Amino acid sequence: MSMENEQVDMDLVLEEDTTKDKYLTFEIDSEKYGIDISHVIEIITICAITWVPETPDFLKGVINLRGSIIPVIDARLRFRKPEKEYDSLTCIIVIEYENYKVGVIVDTVNEVMYIPEESVSLPPNAKLKYQNKFIKSIGKVDADVQLLLDVDKFLFLD
Amino acid sequence: MADFSRESMLDMFIYEMNQLVEQLEQLIIQGEQGYSMDDINEIFRIMHTIKGSAAMMLYDNVSKTAHSAEDLFFFLREENPQDVDYSTLTDLVLECVDFIKNELVKIEAGEDSDGNPTDIIARVKAFLSLLKGEAGVPEEEVKKEPETEPKAEEKTVQNNEISLELRNGADYTAKIFFEEDCEMESVRAFTLLQNLKDYISNVTTVPEDVVADSSEEIIKKEGFSFSFNSDKTYEELCELIQQTVYLKSYELLSGELKRYKAVLFFEEGCEMENVRAYTVIHNLQEYCTNIKHEPEDVIDEAATEIIRKNGFKFSFSTGKSYDDVSKELYSTVFLKALDLEEISDDADEQKSESKEKTKVEIKEEKKEETKAKEEKKEESPKTENIALEPKTEAKPAAQKKPASAASQKKAAPTQHMISVNIGKLDQLLNLMGELVIAEAMTTQNPDLEGLELESFNKSARQLRKIINDVQDTVMSMRMVSLSTTFFKMNRIVRDMCKNLGKDVHLEVVGEETEVDKNIIEHLSDPLMHIIRNSVDHGIEMPDERKAAGKPEKGTVLLEARNAGGEVVIIVKDDGQGLDTQKIFNKAKENGLLKKPESEYTEREIHQFIFHPGLSTNDKVTSYSGRGVGMDVVMNNIEIVGGTISVESELGEGTTNILKIPLTLAIIEGMLIKMGGAKYTIPISSIQETFKAKQEQIFTDPDGNEMLTLRGDVFNIVRLYDFFNAESEVQNIEDGVFIMLENEGQHVCLFVDELIGEQQVVVKTMPSYIKKVRGISGCTLLGNGDISLIIDVVGFFDK
Numbered sequence: 001m002s003m004e005n006e007q008v009d010m011d012l013v014l015e016e017d018t019t020k021d022k023y024l025t026f027e028i029d030s031e032k033y034g035i036d037i038s039h040v041i042e043i044i045t046i047c048a049i050t051w052v053p054e055t056p057d058f059l060k061g062v063i064n065l066r067g068s069i070i071p072v073i074d075a076r077l078r079f080r081k082p083e084k085e086y087d088s089l090t091c092i093i094v095i096e097y098e099n100y101k102v103g104v105i106v107d108t109v110n111e112v113m114y115i116p117e118e119s120v121s122l123p124p125n126a127k128l129k130y131q132n133k134f135i136k137s138i139g140k141v142d143a144d145v146q147l148l149l150d151v152d153k154f155l156f157l158d
Numbered sequence: 159m160a161d162f163s164r165e166s167m168l169d170m171f172i173y174e175m176n177q178l179v180e181q182l183e184q185l186i187i188q189g190e191q192g193y194s195m196d197d198i199n200e201i202f203r204i205m206h207t208i209k210g211s212a213a214m215m216l217y218d219n220v221s222k223t224a225h226s227a228e229d230l231f232f233f234l235r236e237e238n239p240q241d242v243d244y245s246t247l248t249d250l251v252l253e254c255v256d257f258i259k260n261e262l263v264k265i266e267a268g269e270d271s272d273g274n275p276t277d278i279i280a281r282v283k284a285f286l287s288l289l290k291g292e293a294g295v296p297e298e299e300v301k302k303e304p305e306t307e308p309k310a311e312e313k314t315v316q317n318n319e320i321s322l323e324l325r326n327g328a329d330y331t332a333k334i335f336f337e338e339d340c341e342m343e344s345v346r347a348f349t350l351l352q353n354l355k356d357y358i359s360n361v362t363t364v365p366e367d368v369v370a371d372s373s374e375e376i377i378k379k380e381g382f383s384f385s386f387n388s389d390k391t392y393e394e395l396c397e398l399i400q401q402t403v404y405l406k407s408y409e410l411l412s413g414e415l416k417r418y419k420a421v422l423f424f425e426e427g428c429e430m431e432n433v434r435a436y437t438v439i440h441n442l443q444e445y446c447t448n449i450k451h452e453p454e455d456v457i458d459e460a461a462t463e464i465i466r467k468n469g470f471k472f473s474f475s476t477g478k479s480y481d482d483v484s485k486e487l488y489s490t491v492f493l494k495a496l497d498l499e500e501i502s503d504d505a506d507e508q509k510s511e512s513k514e515k516t517k518v519e520i521k522e523e524k525k526e527e528t529k530a531k532e533e534k535k536e537e538s539p540k541t542e543n544i545a546l547e548p549k550t551e552a553k554p555a556a557q558k559k560p561a562s563a564a565s566q567k568k569a570a571p572t573q574h575m576i577s578v579n580i581g582k583l584d585q586l587l588n589l590m591g592e593l594v595i596a597e598a599m600t601t602q603n604p605d606l607e608g609l610e611l612e613s614f615n616k617s618a619r620q621l622r623k624i625i626n627d628v629q630d631t632v633m634s635m636r637m638v639s640l641s642t643t644f645f646k647m648n649r650i651v652r653d654m655c656k657n658l659g660k661d662v663h664l665e666v667v668g669e670e671t672e673v674d675k676n677i678i679e680h681l682s683d684p685l686m687h688i689i690r691n692s693v694d695h696g697i698e699m700p701d702e703r704k705a706a707g708k709p710e711k712g713t714v715l716l717e718a719r720n721a722g723g724e725v726v727i728i729v730k731d732d733g734q735g736l737d738t739q740k741i742f743n744k745a746k747e748n749g750l751l752k753k754p755e756s757e758y759t760e761r762e763i764h765q766f767i768f769h770p771g772l773s774t775n776d777k778v779t780s781y782s783g784r785g786v787g788m789d790v791v792m793n794n795i796e797i798v799g800g801t802i803s804v805e806s807e808l809g810e811g812t813t814n815i816l817k818i819p820l821t822l823a824i825i826e827g828m829l830i831k832m833g834g835a836k837y838t839i840p841i842s843s844i845q846e847t848f849k850a851k852q853e854q855i856f857t858d859p860d861g862n863e864m865l866t867l868r869g870d871v872f873n874i875v876r877l878y879d880f881f882n883a884e885s886e887v888q889n890i891e892d893g894v895f896i897m898l899e900n901e902g903q904h905v906c907l908f909v910d911e912l913i914g915e916q917q918v919v920v921k922t923m924p925s926y927i928k929k930v931r932g933i934s935g936c937t938l939l940g941n942g943d944i945s946l947i948i949d950v951v952g953f954f955d956k
Binding site for chain 1: 592835880881882883921923924925926927928930931932933936938942943944945946
C-alpha cells in the first residue's frame, strides 16, 4: 500500500515537473512569444471560423472543435498589428484559463521551451509599445528573447 | 460487511430526506387552517420515517427532533383534540422542518451535523403538554400510548408460509420486504440485524449468508426472513423493525393463527370458475396455511359445475384479521357473493353456515374499487416523470394500519417509477443531440448530392422518424411538473404574512404544467423574488386595503400554462401597483435613461424595475428593498432563454409575466443565409416568409424602412444592417422577407435566402463572448459548420 502511495507521489512530482517553467513559443511578425504550457490544451491548424456580430474585432468568431464551440482570438489584432491572411503555417493554440476555453490564432508555432525561473525577468518599465501590457515577463534563452504572455490580460483586458 | 458503503447510503439518505422534508412542508402549510386526519397520519408517518432513517445514519439530533414532532402528531392522531392552536403548531413544526433541512444541508456539504435541537424539542414538548392539558387528559395519556398502539399493531400480524418454518424454540419469525429499487438489500438486511442484535438472540436467517452476493436477489424476490428469540414484547419488536430504512412491508409472527371458512360465488356467465377458484387459492397461499377447499380438484372440468351451483368452499388459517382477509377476498375478479366466517377450530368446520355479518353489499364495494382504480389510472401518466411525484415518495416506511397496507398492495402495480441520476439524463440528452447531428451529416452528406437514391431516401426518412420519436421520449423524460416549485412559494407567503402582519392568499393555478428539469432549477429563485416583491411592495396592509375599498385579504395569483413552445408563468397581485413616477425618478437618478424623457411609455418605465440597484422602497426590510431581487430574476430568466415583463395599474395591482422555453435543447429552426453565413431562426417565431416588390417598400423621414402587406404596415429590419455585416444581396427584390412575431408585435426581417427547415441542437454561446443582441445561441450544422441562432426578441426591444 505504502509503495503504491509513493509511486503516486512520484507521478505527481513528475507531472509538476513536466509543465513547470515550460513555455510554448509562437511567432507573430517574427517576434517570439511564449505562453505557459500549463494553459495550453492543444494546437490545431486554422479552420473555418464563424463570425459573431457585435464583438470586438480581435475576436474572430467561433469554431467547432469536435462538437464544442470555442471562441477564437486573432493575436495579431489583439496586439494591434495589421491583419494578415491565414496560410498553411497559421495555427490556433487552444488554451484553457479559469474555465474559459479560447483559441488563439498565431502566425506559427515554434516549440516547447524550458526557461528556468532565473532566466525570466520583468519587462522594462518604459511602456514604449502598446503590446507591452499583455507581456508578463521576458525569458532569455541564449541570445534569444521570448516575450511571455500574461494570459489573464490577454483574454480580459479591455 | 466489508463493502458496506456508507457513502452511497448517504446519497440515498439525503435524497430520501429531501423528498420527505419537501412533502412534509407542503402538508404542514396546507394544514395550517386545520389538519385533516389524513394529513396528521401522513405527517406522523413522515416524521417517523425521518426519525428512523436519521437514527440509522447516526444523526441523533435530526432523529430526536423528528421524534418530538412525531410525539406531537401521535397525540393529535390518537386523541384528536379540539381547539388546537394550529398556527402555533404550524410554526413549531416548520421550525422542526427547518432544523432538519438545515442539518441536511450540512450533511450534504460533507460537514458534521452539529445543530443542537434541545431548544426546539423542549418547546415542542411544552406545546404538547399544553395540548394535553387542554384536552383534559393529564398524565394518563402517557400510559395510554402503549395501549392504543398494540391494537393497531395486531392487525399487521400476517401469518404466512413462514409459519411452517417457525423454528422450534424461536419466539418470533419476521419477514421483511424492502422497497423495490432501494438497492443493496443484503446490506440493509445486515444493518437491520446489527440494529436488533442487542435485543434478539439465537438468530437464524433465510438466506443464511446475508451479505453474500447471491442473497441480494433472494431478498429482493422473496423477502428477508429471520427467526429469533427475544425478551421484547411483540409491540416493541414491531417498533424496532419499523425503523428500517426503505422498509416496504414487514410481517412479524409470534404464534396464534385464526381459522376462517369461506364460501365464494362467482358472477353468472363469467366462465372458467374452476380456474378462478384456483387463482383464489393461489393468492391465499401467499399469506395462509393449511388451506382446504371443496371441490378438492379445482382444475378438473367437473369442478366448474359444482362451483357454479354450490359456490366454492374453502377454509384456511392465517394470522390476518377478519377485515383484512375479507378485503383480500373481495378483490377477487367477478366475485358475486362471499360468506366469510371465523371458526375457532378445524373441528368446527361442519358447525354451521352461521352467517356472520357478511354478505356485504359487494356491488357497492366493487364499484368503489373500480373507481379507485380508475382514479389511479388517471393519475399515472402525470406521475411518470423523473422527479417522482411526492405521492410515490411518500411510501410510509411502516404501515400501522391494515387499510394502508391493503391500499399499498393495490397501488403497487401502478408505481412504475424509478429514480434516475440527472447526470445520466443529461448525458442521454447530449448523445441525443449528437445523434440528431450525425443523422443530418449522413442523410445530407455532400457525397450524395445529385444521386438518385430512392431506397436510401426511404430508409433515411424512416431513420429520421425514429430519431424524432426517441428524441420526444428523451425530452419527455426530463419534464417535471412545476408543482413542487409552486408549493414552495406557499411557505414564503405564509412566513412573510406572519412577519409583516399582512393577510395574503396565494392562489396556485396550473401547477401541473411541465418544464424541463434544467429550467426548473432556474425558476425557483426568480419566482421567490417576484412573490416577495408582490407581498412586500404590492399588497398593502389590511387597513389600507379596507380604506381603498378592497377585500382585506390580498391575493397573489401564481399561474402557469403552456403557450406554444413556451411556458407562461404569471404572478399577479391585487396590491397597490407600481408607482410609475417614482420609478422614473429613480431611474433618472441612477442615470438609466437613454432617450428623451417624454418618449418613455409607462410600460417602458415599468421595465426599469429589473435594473440592478433600483429599488423604489425607501426602507430596506428583511425581504426586499435593496434592489437586488429583480436583477437576480432577470439574470436567471435570461440563463434559460426566457423573458420577463411587468404590467401594472396604479391601485389595481401588478402582473409579472415570465415566458420560459419548454426546453433548452432541441428546436425546430429555419436555416437562412445572410452574407457568407448561415443563421437559424426558431420556427416558432416565424409567421410567414414572402418575396416583396419594390413598390411595397417606403421610407419614413427618419430613414426607417417599412413595408405594406395586405393593408398593414410593418417595420423592416435588414439583418446585415442589424449585425453590421456585409451582404451582396441588398436589393429588396433579390432577397426574402421573414415575418417574425413576438408578443403580438411584428417585424419583417430581410435576409439573402432561405435554405430550409431543420431540427437543431441548441448550444450556448461560449461564456467568453458577452451576450450579443439578436443572438441566443448557436448550433452545429450537418457539415460541421456553426450556425448562430437568432434571438427574435432582439429585433423588438430597441
